[in-house]
Structure formats: C-alpha cells, structure tokens
C-alpha cells in the first residue's frame with residue numbers, strides 16, 4: 344500500500360462538503376486539506392477505490408505522480424521522464440494527457456501536453472522497445488497536468504470518465520433535454536442536497552422536486568436515501584492500471600459491501616414536471632439508477648401541485664431559459680395533451696410572472712416546507728417576494744448561481760402581495 348496525497352477537484356463552494364464526505368468514506372481521522380476547488384486527501388490504492396465508488400461531490404480522484412518547478416516545456420518533459428511509467432501501463436495500452444493551467448507563462452498548453460506524452464512514450468520505448476499510443480476517447484492511462492505560474496503537478500486520473508457520470512443517464516439523451524434545458528450534473532445535485540443537509544434520514548423529511556426535468560435531483564436524493572453508491576453502475580480508469588492489477592478481489596469486495604448496504608428509503612421522494620415527456624424520461628433514468636421504487640413521479644404543473652406531505656423540502660432548479668411558454672395555473676391539461684403546446688414554463692409569459700405565482704402557490708399550500716431553489720438570478724427573492732434565510736454560492740458549470748433557501752412558514756400568505 345502506498346499512501347499519497349490524492350487530489351479530488353470539485354466545484355467552487357463545495358470544498359467543505361467534499362471534505363466531510365471524504366471523512367465519511369475513509370474515516371474521521373483521515374488527513375485532508377481543504378483547498379480552493381478541491382480537497383487533498385491522504386489515502387492509498389484502496390482509499391482511491393473507495394472514493395471513486397462512494398464520492399458524490401468530487402469530479403475526479405487524481406493520483407499524484409510528479410511535482411516540480413518549471414519555466415519551459417523541457418522542464419515538463421524532464422519532470423515526466425522521472426516517473427517509472429512501466430509501473431503504470433504496458434506498451435500495448437493507451438494514454439491521454441489533459442492540461443489545465445492558472446496563469447502559466449507557457450505560450451502553448453498543447454505543446455506542454457505533447458511534451459508529457461513524449462516523455463511517457465520515450466520512457467516506455469526505452470524500457471521495452473515499443474511505445475504506447477494515444478487514445479483521446481477511452482485511454483487506459485488518463486493523465487492530468489496542472490500548471491500554476493511556477494509549478495507543475497502531474498496526476499493519474501484514476502476515475503477516467505468524470506464522476507458526475509454515474510452510469511445511469513441515457514447516453515443519447517445526456518445533452519439538452521426536450522425543453523432545451525441542460526440537465527444538472529449529478530455532482531451539483533449532490534452539492535445542493537449536501538448544502539441543505541438533506542441525507543434521506545427520517546428527520547430530514549420528504550423531498551419534492553416539482554420541476555424535475557430528467558430527474559437528476561430526485562434520483563440523487565433517492566440514491567442517498569437508499570444508500571446506493573454513486574459509482575456502482577460504472578467503470579473506472581484504475582481498473583485497467585497496473586497498480587490495481589492485483590487488487591481485483593479487494594475491489595470486488597468493496598462493490599459487494601456497497602451492494603449489501605442498499606436499504607429501503609426512510610422518507611418518500613416526490614418529483615414531477617409539467618411535461619409528460621420529462622417525467623417519462625425521469626422514470627426511465629430512475630429505473631437505470633436502481634431507485635424507481637423510491638421515487639413517486641407525476642406529470643403536474645408546479646403552479647398547481649399540492650403538497651404531498653405536511654412538511655418537507657422542495658429542491659429544484661427551475662427553468663431559467665429565455666424560451667418561455669405560458670403553461671401555468673389555468674392550464675388544466677399537461678402539455679402532452681394540449682395540441683401545439685411547446686415545452687417551457689410559466690404563468691404569464693415571463694420568468695417574473697412564473698416566480699411570483701410559484702411563490703404565492705407555496706405560501707398558500709406549502710406552509711411548513713423549506714424550499715431550496717438554484718438560480719443564476721441574484722434577484723430571485725425579489726421576483727418571488729420572499730426573503731431568503733440562506734444563499735449558498737454554487738456554480739452550474741460556468742454559470743454563477745445561488746442556492747436560495749426559503750422557509751415557508753404558516754401565515755406567510757398574508758404577506759403575499761398577490
């Protein structure tokens with residue numbers, strides 16, 4: 344076993360939640376350092392396997408290989424030549440190098456990437472007479488080079504495909520959904536749930552996403568409630584790498600333990616969308632994620648849907664595209680039944696009308712609930728005529744957002760301006 348400082352990148356703002364998660368996975372005494380954009384965790388090969396299998400918040404699990412100062416591309420080549428590459432792959436295997444940089448003085452990051460690739464290939468050719476080839480799609484050895492203004496770190500990406508890919512999303516439909524909205528990344532849905540402190544325990548209460556789209560938030564919540572490990576339905580790069588070659592039994596027992604831990608949910612999870620196509624899509628995603636039994640899906644208008652329990656948490660990223668179509672209160676039939684209806688949302692044709700109406704509806708019918716709404720619109724509380732009790736910074740890809748918390752207290756309807 345080799346203990347190293349693994350680096351687990353995550354979205355900005357998620358670091359503290361990820362640090363807690365690493366301690367839950369590896370034990371309370373795990374040594375770790377919370378940095379900007381990720382967490383450094385001391386762990387060995389087994390720890391790397393466990394983190395890949397169980398982390399909901401990390402983007403990847405990176406294994407460090409080399410670190411040093413650099414000024415020119417040749418310094419990067421020299422740094423990479425010092426690694427014993429034959430410990431990692433055979434010449435018959437493939438590699439890919441991805442480079443990220445913060446204010447690097449180098450003129451071409453592509454050239455930096457090429458120099459790392461050359462160093463790996465030269466080292467293996469020198470040792471064996473043959474060189475590995477590059478595969479940009481499904482490499483056996485994915486390498487990640489990170490450059491600061493003065494230093495370079497070279498990692499093996501033990502995850503391969505980023506960890507937000509849980510393996511249940513239909514690959515053909517993984518892009519934009521039928522409404523033109525991009526589904527949330529699973530890691531961001533998990534971060535929303537972590538920020539809300541929702542862990543699927545009885546005391547956390549039911550959860551409802553009334554604008555569920557492909558179902559990402561509800562499926563993530565259902566997996567948490569049922570203790571389904573996020574990595575159970577996918578493969579990882581480390582499975583093809585030499586240092587894990589003799590750990591197949593250990594990996595199998597980690598996965599078996601994860602399967603054995605799956606339990607019935609302690610709380611119900613509700614989700615719905617005004618579009619039948621989306622609820623149908625979410626249903627199929629939930630089946631592939633192994634949690635269809637824990638999810639109650641319904642095609643319904645969020646502006647009309649009544650609370651399914653006396654209290655609980657609403658959690659959603661409402662539509663915020665420009666393509667808006669009236670579909671709010673007053674429309675009695677779901678869009679699939681209305682001839683000519685387009686996908687979209689809202690009550691009066693504008694986001695302002697939609698959010699004002701949504702807030703009025705919640706004030707009337709969701710007293711006792713806590714609503715968590717992810718939005719890039721910093722003025723959302725004004726649109727909703729509600730005062731938030733918390734706003735947590737989060738990034739939806741490149742879009743800066745806030746997760747707003749609204750406590751729907753009984754009687755707040757009286758303060759409504761509708």
Ligand SMILES: C[S@@+](CC[C@H](N)C(=O)[O-])C[C@H]1O[C@@H](n2cnc3c(N)ncnc32)[C@H](O)[C@@H]1O
Pocket residue numbers: 520522524525526527528553554555556557558559560615616617618621643644645646660661662663670671686687688689
């Ligand atoms: C930003 S998407 C949600 C994406 C979702 N979180 C996911 O990961 O796939 C917003 C969703 O709200 C739905 N929607 C729009 N208006 C609605 C309404 N009045 N009631 C319920 N759902 C609505 C859209 O059909 C769309 O699927």
